[in-house]
Amino acid sequence: MxxxxxxxxxxxxxxxxxxxxxxxxxxxxxxxxxxxxxxxxxxxxxxxxxxxxxxxxxxxxxxxxxxxxxxxxxxxxxxxxxxxxxxxxxxxxxxxxxxxxxxxxxxxxxxxxxxxxxxxxxxxxxxxxxxxxxxxxxxxxxxxxxxxxxxxxxxxxxxxxxxxxxxxxxxxxxxxxxxxxxxxxxxxxxxxxxxxxxxxxxxxxxxxxxxxxxxxxxxxxxxxxxxxxxxxxxxxxTGDFTAGNDLPYMTFLPTYAATAWYHNALPDKSQYQDLESFLDEVRDFALTDYASVLLKGDLAQPAQIENVVNKLHQYTGLSKRYIEQTDLRINEFRFMKELLRDKGKVVGRLDSRYLGEDESQVSDSFEADPSSYAxxxxxxxxxxxxxxxxxxxxxxxxxxxxxxxxxxxxxxxxxxxxxxxxxxxxxxxxxxxxxxxxxxxxxxxxxxxxxxxxxxxxxxxxxxxxxxxxxxxxxxxxxxxxxxxxxxxxxxxxxxxxxxxxxx
CATH class of the missing domain: 3.40.50.1820 (Alpha/Beta hydrolase fold, catalytic domain)
Known part of the structure; x- marks a missing residue:
């Protein structure tokens, strides 16, 4: 297909x-x-x-x-x-x-x-x-x-x-x-x-x-x-990362946020009371500011784009530079590899609580799912x-x-x-x-x-x-x-x- x-x-x-x-x-x-x-x-x-x-x-x-x-x-x-x-x-x-x-x-x-x-x-x-x-x-x-x-x-x-x-x-x-x-x-x-x-x-x-x-x-x-x-x-x-389909970037975002929360990878986790309230905030952002910028594409204003970059950094722990390089569109496999790259770890796909290590630290996807082979x-x-x-x-x-x-x-x-x-x-x-x-x-x-x-x-x-x-x-x-x-x-x-x- x-x-x-x-x-x-x-x-x-x-x-x-x-x-x-x-x-x-x-x-x-x-x-x-x-x-x-x-x-x-x-x-x-x-x-x-x-x-x-x-x-x-x-x-x-x-x-x-x-x-x-x-x-x-x-x-x-x-x-x-x-x-x-x-x-x-x-x-x-x-x-x-x-x-x-x-x-x-x-x-x-x-x-x-x-x-x-x-x-x-x-x-x-x-x-x-x-x-x-x-x-x-x-x-x-x-x-x-x-x-x-x-x-x-x-x-x-x-x-x-x-x-x-x-x-x-x-x-x-x-x-x-x-x-x-x-x-x-x-x-x-x-x-x-x-x-x-x-x-x-x-x-x-x-x-x-x-x-x-x-x-x-x-x-x-x-x-x-x-x-x-x-x-x-x-x-x-909702889950197929194909060219022209922006929906998965929104639907995956709360899970990216939950994963960053679990691994203490957020820039400032202390500002959130608990996981559920944190995810409610991320859901709201995904359906409003983030969705608007993704749908507007080149029509989005610089201030709107800057706001989304800052929020994505706040919610995922990924660097602002990396987010800009992805055109604000974070693929699931790249996220799993990038989140803890500085620690030499990759997170699992079936269960992102699991961690693994790859031979190559510079690839854009893991060599196998740690939560699968575990x-x-x-x-x-x-x-x-x-x-x-x-x-x-x-x-x-x-x-x-x-x-x-x-x-x-x-x-x-x-x-x-x-x-x-x-x-x-x-x-x-x-x-x-x-x-x-x-x-x-x-x-x-x-x-x-x-x-x-x-x-x-x-x-x-x-x-x-x-x-x-x-x-x-x-x-x-x-x-x-x-x-x-x-x-x-x-x-x-x-x-x-x-x-x-x-x-x-």
Whole structure:
């Protein structure tokens, strides 16, 4: 697509580490399609102060195309509480991550599942195994059954028959096949009348919005009670640093400011009472003086430009000379490299609390995301160990944590045909869902230190496209993209989600 640049490619990946290609050319003839591999285990745990008995069904669901031919094998791990008399009206949550190209490991072992890999809370590097894998007492399994889904090309999910991975690697294609998985799941498990939620992180929020349209619109619809958007990216104009698009320079600014605040890089931090009031001031500047100068371009007066340079220096800690050299337009990757350059440090993208060191001190971007390589190995090892031991999954084929092949081959055109232009915008799907379903609600979790999907960009989305903001719950955490790594944020996040689901 014309508007997908190198920077926006990085924006959409939930993590920067790429794994080897998955399923790029894999084909199966119908005769060679094996039976689905499924394991079932029984467990007990103390969750949210309650003793919970539950069943885990981990395995493949084979889906067919509209002609009845094998289409895709979707791997999922489903948690169902077994000590309730009737679960037909019990809430059911379908959970996935983003990428596109990511498995569901992060939300699974980070926040929602009954097991959790415990990482240092304060942006410390994790290092080598062993990693602590513990019962997650904050899991939502006591109040909702959970289904973690791996899209085609991630986890163990793959195409079947004469299908290829590319048949499912696109905004609409992906939403269609995962919506079909939801339909088959609720049919086989007699859950049509259960309250239903979608929970996505990063590109998974884009996927959730696309699935809302596939599930709810038209006859025979599957109406949803709501969606949970963790580190949201819905309208890509807010995050795509392309020539002629000034919006991201405004939407990223409050996160730049929060990052400078955290690392004590502001010229005078003492003049601000707290982070929240500081960010309110930055928001106001971004929407007024800064927006005006960016939109005016060469029409801006010298006094207006000088004011903006001074304010950007005050809010970001970057030198006035550097700000002038960028033409007042600070790219996210340049900011991450420049903020602490004098100290030889770079800040993380997924979580700007993390710090790293590059071989080259003069480049304009980091060599790798410190907040990615700090945690990737722990989640990968923890999931493999958990599946092999607790869930008794005995497989030699690779589990694809994050597939670069999926991402590189993603079809970004959605709903406008071959002449599609402009930026992908998914918020209209949610506002339409609200108009068509009076009970449909939206929960949004934002990390102040998330430079992948900045919170001010999400605020922009929620305040446009006719969203009913009375049915939108916005929450903020002093952490990054995966705010649940930060222990206090995890505890508050779970409390906020529980309140959202009980509508309190």
């Amino acid at each position: 014309k508007n997908i640049t190198a920077n926006s490619l990085l924006l959409l990946l939930s993590l920067c580490t790429l794994v080897p290609p998955a399923f790029a050319k894999e084909k199966n003839t119908p005769a060679s399609v094996p039976e689905p591999m499924v394991t079932t285990t029984e467990h007990k745990a103390s969750l949210n102060g309650n003793r919970v008995n539950y069943r885990v069904t981990a395995g493949e669901t084979h889906l067919k195309d509209d002609k009845g031919n094998p289409a895709a094998s979707i791997f999922s791990i489903a948690y169902t509480r077994t000590d309730v008399k009737n679960n037909s009206e019990r809430p059911l949550m379908f959970v996935f991550n983003g990428g596109p190209g990511s498995s569901s490991v992060w939300m699974h072992l980070g926040v929602f599942g009954p097991k959790r890999v415990v990482l240092p809370s304060d942006a410390e590097r994790v290092g080598a195994p062993p990693y602590p894998i513990e019962t997650n007492p904050l899991s939502l399994l006591d109040v909702a059954d959970l289904v973690f889904i791996d899209p085609v090309g991630t986890g163990y999910s793959k195409p079947l028959g004469d299908k290829e991975g590319k048949d499912f690697w696109g905004v609409k294609q992906d939403a269609e096949i995962l919506s079909e998985f939801v339909r088959v799941y609720i049919t086989r498990n007699k859950r049509w009348n259960s309250p239903k939620y979608l929970a996505g992180e990063s590109y998974g929020t884009t996927r959730a919005a696309a699935m809302v349209k596939e599930l709810q619109e038209g006859w025979g619809s599957i109406d949803l009670n709501g969606v949970l958007l963790i580190s949201s990216i819905l309208d890509f104009q 945690i990737d190995g722990a989640y990968t090892a923890a999931l493999q160990h958990y599946m092999a031991t607790d869930l008794q999954i005995d497989r030699d084929d690779p589990y694809h944590i994050l597939s670069g092949d999926v991402f590189r081959n993603w079809d970004w055109i959605y709903g406008a045909g071959a002449r599609s232009q402009g930026f992908l915008a998914m918020t209209p799907n949610l506002s339409r869902a609200m108009r068509q379903n009076k009970d449909f609600r939206v929960f949004v979790a934002n990390g102040y230190y998330d430079l992948a999907t900045p919170f001010f960009a999400t605020e922009y989305s929620m305040n446009h496209h006719g969203m009913d903001t009375s049915r939108v719950t916005m929450k903020y955490y002093e952490a990054g993209h995966m705010m649940y790594i930060h222990h206090p944020s995890l505890e508050q996040l779970v409390k906020d989600i529980r309140a959202f689901m009980t509508n309190k």
